[in-house]
Amino acid sequence: MSKEHIVIFDTTLRDGEQSPGASMNTEEKIQIASQLEKLGVDVIEAGFAAASPGDFDAIARIAQRVKNSTVCSLARALEKDIKAAGDAIAAAPKKRIHTFIATSPIHMEYKLRMKPDEVIKRAVEAVQYARTFVDDVEFSLEDAGRSEMGFMKEIIDATISAGAGTINIPDTVGILLPQEVAERIAELKAFIGNRAIISVHNHNDLGLAVANSLAAIQSGARQVECTINGLGERAGNAALEEIVMALKVRSDVFDNVETGINTREIYPTSRLIASITGIEPQPNKAIVGKNAFAHESGIHQDGVLKNKQTYEIFAPEEIGLDVNDTLVLGKHSGRAAFKDKLEKLGFTLDEEELNEAFARFKELADKKKDIYDDDLRALVTSQMTNI
Numbered sequence: 001m002s003k004e005h006i007v008i009f010d011t012t013l014r015d016g017e018q019s020p021g022a023s024m025n026t027e028e029k030i031q032i033a034s035q036l037e038k039l040g041v042d043v044i045e046a047g048f049a050a051a052s053p054g055d056f057d058a059i060a061r062i063a064q065r066v067k068n069s070t071v072c073s074l075a076r077a078l079e080k081d082i083k084a085a086g087d088a089i090a091a092a093p094k095k096r097i098h099t100f101i102a103t104s105p106i107h108m109e110y111k112l113r114m115k116p117d118e119v120i121k122r123a124v125e126a127v128q129y130a131r132t133f134v135d136d137v138e139f140s141l142e143d144a145g146r147s148e149m150g151f152m153k154e155i156i157d158a159t160i161s162a163g164a165g166t167i168n169i170p171d172t173v174g175i176l177l178p179q180e181v182a183e184r185i186a187e188l189k190a191f192i193g194n195r196a197i198i199s200v201h202n203h204n205d206l207g208l209a210v211a212n213s214l215a216a217i218q219s220g221a222r223q224v225e226c227t228i229n230g231l232g233e234r235a236g237n238a239a240l241e242e243i244v245m246a247l248k249v250r251s252d253v254f255d256n257v258e259t260g261i262n263t264r265e266i267y268p269t270s271r272l273i274a275s276i277t278g279i280e281p282q283p284n285k286a287i288v289g290k291n292a293f294a295h296e297s298g299i300h301q302d303g304v305l306k307n308k309q310t311y312e313i314f315a316p317e318e319i320g321l322d323v324n325d326t327l328v329l330g331k332h333s334g335r336a337a338f339k340d341k342l343e344k345l346g347f348t349l350d351e352e353e354l355n356e357a358f359a360r361f362k363e364l365a366d367k368k369k370d371i372y373d374d375d376l377r378a379l380v381t382s383q384m385t386n387i
């Protein structure tokens with residue numbers, strides 16, 4: 001059975017940059033775009049060209065550099081935004097304009113101050129104008145999560161006829177539950193059929209962005225918009241690494257789809273983003289958090305030493321993580337893990353020496369939460385030299 005491709009649309013450089021404190025300079029953005037290309041993302045949303053001359057310049061330079069991924073710029077449904085986007089991405093071999101307008105009653109009434117008919121007209125004009133620059137146009141219904149189904153169908157129909165190839169259904173405020181996403185996307189899939197690719201863009205205000213993205217894929221979405229480390233406005237966007245690894249690890253469920261992501265580049269990409277933005281993923285963050293493969297309790301460490309699959313659902317190497325140091329020793333660690341660690345550090349102790357070192361280690365672990373390699377070296381060396 002041939003698998004359907006899930007388009008991985010990375011918006012770290014656009015929505016991710018909207019994370020408080022995450023702004024990046026042009027050189028940093030180019031470095032990130034090159035790494036995203038290496039990671040194998042299909043579409044890189046490089047920024048919002050009309051936002052500032054700096055954004056325009058960064059997108060233009062990324063467009064000159066990136067060859068394998070599509071380079072995309074965001075644009076409001078305004079002529080000047082679309083022109084800036086079209087000009088900024090001009091040099092890219094593969095390019096896309098992503099234009100959007102809000103479709104929820106609250107956004108149309110209070111933010112846009114426009115009637116629904118005017119919104120549809122503006123959206124159609126925006127897509128048509130974007131098509132004068134590129135063949136690949138994406139249209140987003142901002143705040144689709146709170147938009148009415150009937151109105152969404154009307155504007156989707158009109159923008160597909162105007163030339164949009166991808167229709168994005170953002171849960172802009174992160175309010176939907178997975179079951180609701182599944183039902184809404186299934187209804188839209190039945191309506192749209194193969195006329196356009198359905199995309200989702202989920203925010204994480206309730207911590208459900210990844211679950212909602214997976215639910216959407218099960219209902220027929222074939223593009224997911226996401227960011228590295230889940231960076232993004234407020235509580236962030238769906239995390240690329242979590243979606244991709246869920247699809248991979250649970251390929252029994254997602255047996256009809258695949259991504260083009262080279263998962264071994266996930267960890268290096270995560271580290272690059274953290275070092276550039278200064279925003280570290282939380283330690284217990286799935287996939288890339290510093291504790292994601294750290295087995296601290298003695299029972300777990302013993303199990304992992306006997307067979308890694310006892311407590312690991314995939315090997316850290318699969319995301320490009322060097323595993324030498326995934327065992328963190330602490331007061332719950334057992335003798336087997338302690339011995340294994342010492343051997344990795346180059347110490348081979350006889351039974352008696354090991355017993356003494358283990359007793360000293362337990363004393364130390366009572367005072368110090370995490371025991372690092374240097375602590376162990378000091379402990380063993382001082383024992384051997386009787387200090």
Ligand code: KIV
Pocket residue numbers: 015074100140141142143168170171172173201203
């Ligand atoms: O969250 C959102 O609705 C967006 C759109 C611009 C796609 O970021």
Ligand code: ZN
Pocket residue numbers: 015170172201203233
């Ligand atoms: Zn967003």
